[in-house]
Amino acid sequence: MALLEIRSITRRFGKLEAVKNVSLDVESGEFFTLLGPSGCGKTTILRMIAGFDQPDEGGLYLDGQPLADIPPERRPVHTVFQSYALFPHLTVSGNIAFPLEMAGRSRDEIRRRTGEVLALVHLEDKGDAFPHELSGGQKQRVALARGLVNKPRLLLLDEPLGALDAKLRERMQGELIALQREVGVTFVFVTHAQQEALALSHRIGVMNEGRIEQLDVPEALYCTPKSRFVADFIGTINLISAEVLDASRHGLRLDAASLGEITAPPLAQAVAGTRGTLAIRPEHLRISAYAKHIGLKNHFSGTVGEYLYRGDVTVYRVRLDNGLLLEALATNAGPGRARFHEIGDRVSVEWRHDAGVFLDH
Amino acid sequence: MPVSSSTTDRSARLTRWLVTAPPAGFLVVFFLIPALIMAGASFREPGEFGGLAPLAESGTSLEAYRFILDDVIYAWILAKSFAVAGLTTVICLLLAYPLAILIVRSPKRQRDLFVLLVILPFASNFLIRIYAWMIILGPLDLLYSPVAVIVGMVYVHLPFMILPLYTNLEKHDPALLEAAQDLGAGRWARFWRVTWPLSLPGVLSGSALVFIPVLGMFAVPELLGGTGDLLMGNLIKEQFLDNRDWPLGAALSLVLTLAVLAVAGLSAVLTRNRGQT
Numbered sequence: 001m002a003l004l005e006i007r008s009i010t011r012r013f014g015k016l017e018a019v020k021n022v023s024l025d026v027e028s029g030e031f032f033t034l035l036g037p038s039g040c041g042k043t044t045i046l047r048m049i050a051g052f053d054q055p056d057e058g059g060l061y062l063d064g065q066p067l068a069d070i071p072p073e074r075r076p077v078h079t080v081f082q083s084y085a086l087f088p089h090l091t092v093s094g095n096i097a098f099p100l101e102m103a104g105r106s107r108d109e110i111r112r113r114t115g116e117v118l119a120l121v122h123l124e125d126k127g128d129a130f131p132h133e134l135s136g137g138q139k140q141r142v143a144l145a146r147g148l149v150n151k152p153r154l155l156l157l158d159e160p161l162g163a164l165d166a167k168l169r170e171r172m173q174g175e176l177i178a179l180q181r182e183v184g185v186t187f188v189f190v191t192h193a194q195q196e197a198l199a200l201s202h203r204i205g206v207m208n209e210g211r212i213e214q215l216d217v218p219e220a221l222y223c224t225p226k227s228r229f230v231a232d233f234i235g236t237i238n239l240i241s242a243e244v245l246d247a248s249r250h251g252l253r254l255d256a257a258s259l260g261e262i263t264a265p266p267l268a269q270a271v272a273g274t275r276g277t278l279a280i281r282p283e284h285l286r287i288s289a290y291a292k293h294i295g296l297k298n299h300f301s302g303t304v305g306e307y308l309y310r311g312d313v314t315v316y317r318v319r320l321d322n323g324l325l326l327e328a329l330a331t332n333a334g335p336g337r338a339r340f341h342e343i344g345d346r347v348s349v350e351w352r353h354d355a356g357v358f359l360d361h
Numbered sequence: 362m363p364v365s366s367s368t369t370d371r372s373a374r375l376t377r378w379l380v381t382a383p384p385a386g387f388l389v390v391f392f393l394i395p396a397l398i399m400a401g402a403s404f405r406e407p408g409e410f411g412g413l414a415p416l417a418e419s420g421t422s423l424e425a426y427r428f429i430l431d432d433v434i435y436a437w438i439l440a441k442s443f444a445v446a447g448l449t450t451v452i453c454l455l456l457a458y459p460l461a462i463l464i465v466r467s468p469k470r471q472r473d474l475f476v477l478l479v480i481l482p483f484a485s486n487f488l489i490r491i492y493a494w495m496i497i498l499g500p501l502d503l504l505y506s507p508v509a510v511i512v513g514m515v516y517v518h519l520p521f522m523i524l525p526l527y528t529n530l531e532k533h534d535p536a537l538l539e540a541a542q543d544l545g546a547g548r549w550a551r552f553w554r555v556t557w558p559l560s561l562p563g564v565l566s567g568s569a570l571v572f573i574p575v576l577g578m579f580a581v582p583e584l585l586g587g588t589g590d591l592l593m594g595n596l597i598k599e600q601f602l603d604n605r606d607w608p609l610g611a612a613l614s615l616v617l618t619l620a621v622l623a624v625a626g627l628s629a630v631l632t633r634n635r636g637q638t
Contacts, residue, residue, distance in 0.1 A: 052542075072542045079540070079543045085534065085537050089558045098541070098544055098546075102550060146544065
């Protein structure tokens with residue numbers, strides 16, 4: 001039995017259906033992420049798990065017990081809020097002790113546990129500080145410590161890294177993974193940042209307009225998205241409209257309007273005549289000087305339109321001779337060479353027959 | 362281009378002077394100097410028909426203070442005034458707190474209306490409102506009693522408690538209450554552990570705004586209270602207008618001022634130790 005079971009929940013606000021018939025399980029010890037653009041319903045689901053909102057239909061179960069009649073203060077579920085919501089009149093220790101005091105723990109236990117989590121989040125020397133004396137990253141750690149100290153069955157995290165700058169955010173991601181592994185508490189994480197979701201999660205539910213579009217492990221979401229939305233939302237991807245000419249278990253032959261005949265990996269439900277989109281990641285495209293291609297199945301020539309130099313890699317926008325614009329990514333591993341192709345250079349773009357994924361809708 | 366810091370410093374200082382000089386001047390002329398005159402008067406002899414005896418003839422004297430210390434009635438009235446002020450403050454707090462919470466939690470448009478209703482009584486004359494209370498309390502057989510004094514005091518000062526509380530509670534981040542609930546706090550724990558401590562600055566300033574004026578208020582006990590309900594305010598007023606003993610009146614008001622300063626100092630210390638909001 002899963003730790004948290006969400007069964008066909010729907011939540012309406014007036015005419016708007018914020019959450020539409022969502023079902024999912026969160027396993028014990030898991031780092032589960034709800035990922036989606038703002039307004040997709042992910043925060044509404046989080047609030048229903050915490051108990052601040054109730055589904056109009058369907059139900060939530062924790063350890064098999066229905067949560068419907070249990071108020072937020074009696075759910076073994078704690079939340080790390082986006083704004084941290086630290087109590088400004090309490091010290092760091094006072095904030096962390098709060099859930100322990102509410103649970104009626106003994107004075108000795110409170111002192112011991114508070115000290116333990118302070119060490120866990122590397123804030124041993126900040127126990128007597130007030131929240132307004134802390135930096136953003138430190139506040140973040142206090143909020144985490146406060147959420148974890150009473151060992152909840154579930155820790156909900158609502159865009160907890162949203163307010164941090166990029167460098168700190170990256171470091172906190174690392175700390176978050178280590179922390180979750182160390183304490184073994186189940187995390188339900190909500191974010192709109194797809195890279196963060198990929199980096200942190202065991203499994204991700206990608207949400208769009210109140211529905212779960214796809215629920216999978218990060219690699220599967222990235223490599224084999226099941227819909228245009230997921231393909232487009234996670235990472236960058238080239239989308240090429242195409243129609244199936246011929247489908248076999250070895251692969252598809254596609255007629256891409258602008259490219260002519262190309263090949264793609266197999267798709268069970270595709271038959272000749274199926275219309276759809278070939279989605280292919282920039283890093284699966286191989287870019288080389290004109291006529292120096294290595295003879296992969298799909299190869300086309302074009303001109304470099306522009307490029308984005310990112311240090312470790314360069315992303316090229318290549319206008320193929322037949323008009324299609326593709327993004328191709330090349331690593332800058334060559335010693336002393338930062339980039340290889342200039343704007344206006346004639347180049348070849350090619351990809352393997354088993355690269356990309358054909359989406360039939 | 363580097364800006365000459367001495368020039369900006371000088372113009373900033375000038376601006377500061379221009380802005381602070383008028384109110385400071387006003388306070389010196391109309392508050393500080395009269396207060397000093399009052400303090401001086403308390404060490405003089407009363408004139409034969411009111412006012413003060415000429416300094417050249419009678420010199421200074423501690424007679425007024427000796428008088429206050431000799432008769433326990435003055436200490437008693439001071440204590441009673443403090444009790445009335447304290448009771449008024451507590452009742453105002455008990456009435457104002459739930460009301461302020463109610464206003465803060467109502468929708469934005471209603472909120473403005475409620476605040477308007479709180480300050481609306483100020484639109485009509487203070488004395489007329491007290492006379493209105495005489496008409497209300499008379500048939501209830503409460504007029505000219507300590508109860509009537511408290512009712513009047515509470516009525517007059519309630520807005521001064523509601524407004525600072527409202528201003529304070531309005532600033533509270535609702536996420537804090539949600540966080541408290543999420544972390545296991547029930548209704549009462551949320552109030553006593555989060556709302557109340559965060560509202561202490563508002564409670565203290567509201568209490569000061571009620572407590573201090575009540576101590577010196579003489580119109581309410583004069584109009585609504587009985588003969589036995591003499592408070593410091595009345596006592597001071599009587600020395601000047603009825604008994605023509607200015608030094609005694611001045612000494613009594615100095616004693617009251619010092620008592621108020623002590624209370625204000627105490628509340629300042631409490632606020633500093635509490636509120637880092």
